Amino acid sequence: MKIFSGALVVLSALVAVAVPGAARAAVPAAEPVAPIQYAAVSDCAEDPHDAAQCGPWWYRTTDGRRHRLDGVAGTTQPVAVSGDGRRLAYIRAKDARLVIRDLDGRTRASRAKAWPSKSELDVTRVRMSYDGSLVAVDCCWAGYTEHPARVYDAATGALLGKVPGVSVHEDALSFSGDGDQILVSTDKDKSGTLSVHDLKGRRTAAVVPPPLIGDNAATAALNADGRTVAVYVTGRKPRIALYDLQAGLVTATYPVPASGQKIERDPAEDRIVEADTEVRLDWTGDSALRMVRKVGFKPVRVQVYGIEIPSGSARPQRAYAIARTAGEAVSGR
Structure with a gap:
């Protein structure tokens, strides 16, 4: 192989000499591509020709450009x-x-359908880890499917594992800060269980947290240490609460800014909650959280905060509005 490689080098040199005046233009460096700020689906009222799916999907990058997302x-x-x-x-x-x-623009696809039942495809959900290395797909109302959530390697599209007992409308699934564990919160019989799984879907821990954590576990985020869970506590005075899975204790709470959210009482939960508010928490370091909060509907206001632990300081990083859309997936950029 060394002789063959050397021959290629000599041949390349001869070709270069044999073509007088041949241009040797430098390969232009690839232009940096702006990150994705959010993906969205157009409002049905704005796109009546495709009202069944509320218009086509598209995504916007942080440089303000809008890109098509077909299919x-x-x-x-x-x-x-x-x-x-x-x-x-x-x-x-x-x-x-x-x-x-x-x-x-490069894409990869899973080898098989992301969800085996076509009739259930209308109630599926896609989730990504903070760094984009992992993707999860889950489905359906609780009790209406026996299919587990599926976890994929985003670099290859390969199926890594399956997590049993996760439903879109009752449960939440997220990835740990280092991307090697999966946190699932379930609300079966009001138990509010938190369970930890490896990437193959095997359960490694399960606890029933106190109401402060269980009632707000839809926003649960697992630290890379595998034991510290952060949740967004909804209400008139929102805050971040930290829970130690191993000790079974709430270890800290930190106030976070409110932003004119509509407050109402949830009759099912019998507690005060923020209406039309969706929050995503991500651990971006061992002691750093990022909070992305979507408030309102048509338009949606997006607020991004960086939260330092243990000081609890919440610093605004960016804010913007999304108008004339019927659904959004926000990155926080």
């Missing part, structure tokens, strides 16, 4: 964007496969 299945939450804005994932309409798309 997205009309599911409940079919598109996810990584927290760092470097990747997005969606379920493809024509074959129900999961597609992962990079900023440079």
Whole structure:
């Protein structure tokens, strides 16, 4: 192999000499691509010709450009964007496969359908880890499916494992800060269980947290240490609460700014909550959280905060509004 490689080098040199005046233009460096700020589906009222799916999906990058995102299945939450804005994932309409798309346009698809039952495709959900390395797909109302959530490697589209007992409308699934564990919160019989799984779906821990954590576990985020869980506590005075899975204790609470959220009483939970508010928490370091809060509906106001632990200081990083959309997947960039 060394002789062959050397011959190639000599041949390349001869070709270069044999072509007088041949241009040796430098290969231009690839232009940096702006991260994805959010993906969205157009408002039905604004796009009446495609009202069945509320218009086509598209995504906007932080440089203000809008890009098409063709072929997205009309599911409940079919598109996810990584927290760092470097990747997005969606379920493809024509074959129900999961597609992962990079900023440079490269895509990968799962080998098989992201969800085996076509009749259940309208109630599936896609989730991504903060760094975009992992994707999860889950489905359906609790008790109406025996299919577990599926976890994929975003770099290859390969199926890594399956997590049993996760439903879109009752449970929440997220990835740990270092991307090697999966946190699931379930609300079966009001138990509010938190369980930790490895990437193959095997459960490694399960606890029933106190109401402060269990009632707000839809926003639960697991630290890279595998034991510290952060949740967003909804209400008139929102805050971040930290819970130690091993000790079974709430270790700290930190106030975070309110932003004119509509406050109402949830009769099912019998507690005060923030209406039309959606929050995502991500651990961006061992002692750093990022909070992305969506408030309102048409338009949606997005607020991004960086939260330092243990001081609890919450610093605004960016804020913007999204108008004339019927659904959004926000990165936080």
